[in-house]
Amino acid sequence: MFRDLKWKIPLIFAVLLGAVWLAYPVDEKINLGLDLQGGMHLVLEVQTEKAVESALEQRADDIKRALQDEDIELERVFALQEDMTVHIILVDTIDAPTTTEAVKSYPNMKLLGTERDGLELIYQVTPEEIKFIKENAVQQALETIRNRVDQFGVSEPAIQVQGERRILVQLPGIEEPERAINLIGKTARLEFKAVDESMSPQQALNEGAPMGSEVLYQRIENEETGEVTKEPYLIKERPIMTGDTLTAAEVRFDNQFNEPYVALTFNSLGGQQFYQLSKDHLGKRVAIVLDNNVYSAPVIREEIPGGRAQITGRFTTNEARDLAIALRAGALPAPVIILENRTIGPSLGRDSVEAGVTSIAAGFVMVLIFMMIYYRLSGVIAVTALFLNLVLLLGALAYFGASLTLPGIAGIILTVGMAVDANVLVFERIREEIRIGKPVRAAIEAGFAKALSTIVDANVTTFIAAIVLFQFGTGPIKGFAITLCIGIAASMFTAVFVSRTVFDSAMARKKINTLSIG
Structure with a gap:
């Protein structure tokens, strides 16, 4: 067991130094979310009807070109938006069978009937195709807007679909809101x-x-x-x-x-x-x-x-640059309108950050005092592991480029409580083993062994819940879920691995007959 200390102690120091290197300086390495540093909150609505109209006109043009390639004489091919139909007017009815066969290659077009003694063939787009066009327009608009925002240079934007045709766009720390709105809303056709x-x-x-x-x-x-x-x-x-x-x-x-x-x-x-x-x-x-x-x-x-x-x-440089970005990202499949536009000031963010840091510090100090009074020297070990847990969490946030939000700070505070809870389970198990007369070394081994399954069960179930929150939640809930997931992984490492290594290291240096654990 004690031979394992030769690699455990260097590993702990390596992880700690790596986390500090990743997270320092914190204000530069960790991105703050919209609620902490301010920015822009937009709700856009995709005009999916326009996408359907454009698709219908394109379908009519495609059919016209295909029929001309078949050497079919046409008087006219046009689309009617009112009933979602394409009208094909032939010069001679002898071309009607060939026309019908050619149109079959276009999916979701059904023949409604004929007029003008068979010279006019009327096709209608099916409801299934209309639904597909609308859904595809929203998804295509989402990807186009994301590409434009990425090239605009906003750090950690949140862009997602809401409902059937709305898109939520959150741009933290944006300095030119009007320019961003113009770029996002430009159809760029x-x-x-x-x-x-x-x-x-x-x-x-x-x-x-x-x-x-x-x-x-x-x-x-x-x-x-x-x-x-x-x-x-x-x-x-x-x-x-x-x-x-x-x-x-x-x-x-x-x-x-x-x-x-x-x-x-x-x-x-x-x-x-x-x-x-x-x-x-x-x-x-x-x-x-x-x-x-x-x-x-x-x-x-x-x-x-x-x-x-x-x-x-006669562009300005910014106008030319934004036009180039919009063209590179591609045209929106349909126009978008802004339903909601809110700008959150950075002063709110600073207040939130200060309040969050104060709450974390206050909670940390209160936990430190309680653990040192109730578990004495063993409580100091738990607090040291807790400090390491916070450092690891900040390092992981910086490494993954995750944004720290106000709910994320709440997740950190919850993680502090869960990390201490794991140590409490271990210490109580050790106390029980000491009360029944086991030597200190045996009590420590039994305490960690018996508490491990309970700690794993509690943390795994919470981790699963956090993953579900991340998968199905919106921006603020995802921020909470991210910090909770990272905090759980860090607390497992610190509460079980680090704390055990500290105890083993102390017992390796001298024989311990009593344990300061309250």
């Missing part, structure tokens, strides 16, 4: 659209835009006065190309005026599409549109191979 030259934008505003075109605006800010104006453009509604094939977006500066712009890179398919776009629109203007806002509308002077483009628009 990039489109290249042809400029309609059939009439002037002002004429379109006065008389109405031609069918298939719309008036969009470019925001222009005067650098000297800060005055913002909007320049209208008459733009074709149907995009020539979208940003779905985008692989990279980064901020660069032009050599002439040192103004920032966003450089775009497309994949091989996107490169081919962009080359074809430039080839088909030589000498014409193509607008770069993001979320229905025109950023620029240059004239295509030459064919552009290589799959590279750029967005200019």
Whole structure:
């Protein structure tokens, strides 16, 4: 037994030094949660109906292209949002069987019937497909927002789905809340659209835009006065190309005026599409549109191979950087609206931290006094193990990058009580063994052996409950569960392994006939 001390004592010191190294300095190594350092609390709602509308329009376009590839003559293919239907109008009924067979390759589309003597085929999207589109839109929005926040550089954000289409976003320590809101809420749908030259934008505003075109605006800010104006453009509604094939977006500066712009890179398919776009629109203007806002509308002077483009628009550096982040993270599948926006001040966080530290210190001192009075010198061993337990807990929080929240501080306080409880079980067992006349060494061995199963049972059941809280709980509950799990593991090590090693070390140095245990 005593030969084991040669590796047990160095192991304890190594674990202690490792924990101190991980946790020091505490204010730099351990992240504070939203409730402790302040920050932003957002509840967003995904407009899933818009995702369904977009999916229906895309389905109609896909069917049209597939039928054209089959050399089927079409008069028109269009979608009706009111009843979630796609209408296919043929030139000749002889193509109806081929059309029906081709549409079968699209899942969850059922034929409702025909009109115009069989020339018009009406298909409807099934309720199951609509439900899938909505659920997928929420999950895709969640991942897109998480990617944007990660690239924005917020430490330990909390982003999760609430209910059917709401997303909770908590950003601790955020310093630019308005910029974060703009970045998170940007749909970031990039489109290249042809400029309609059939009439002037002002004429379109006065008389109405031609069918298939719309008036969009470019925001222009005067650098000297800060005055913002909007320049209208008459733009074709149907995009020539979208940003779905985008692989990279980064901020660069032009050599002439040192103004920032966003450089775009497309994949091989996107490169081919962009080359074809430039080839088909030589000498014409193509607008770069993001979320229905025109950023620029240059004239295509030459064919552009290589799959590279750029967005200019009189950006500030931060605006260009945020635009690049949004494009890299991908477009939101549907717009999001902010239902709740709360900013928590850091003063509340400081008060909470001070109150939590005070409560931990007060609890530690009270436990120390009780243990030393009731268990005397053995109580000092328990308090030493308790101190080591706190150091290990802080080191583990720093290692795993977990955020310390107010409920997490409550978990630490609970852990202090549970760590002492394990020592109390051991000491009471040792007392019982001494009362029946066993020697000190035998009493200590029996006390640890008999208390071990009870300690393990109590801690394992609590650990399981903490895991369930972490799995199904929200942010504050997860913070409590994390510190509780780490604290339980640390208390098992300190109460059983460290305390036993201290007793064994004391008995190895000299023969002990009496034990100071109250």
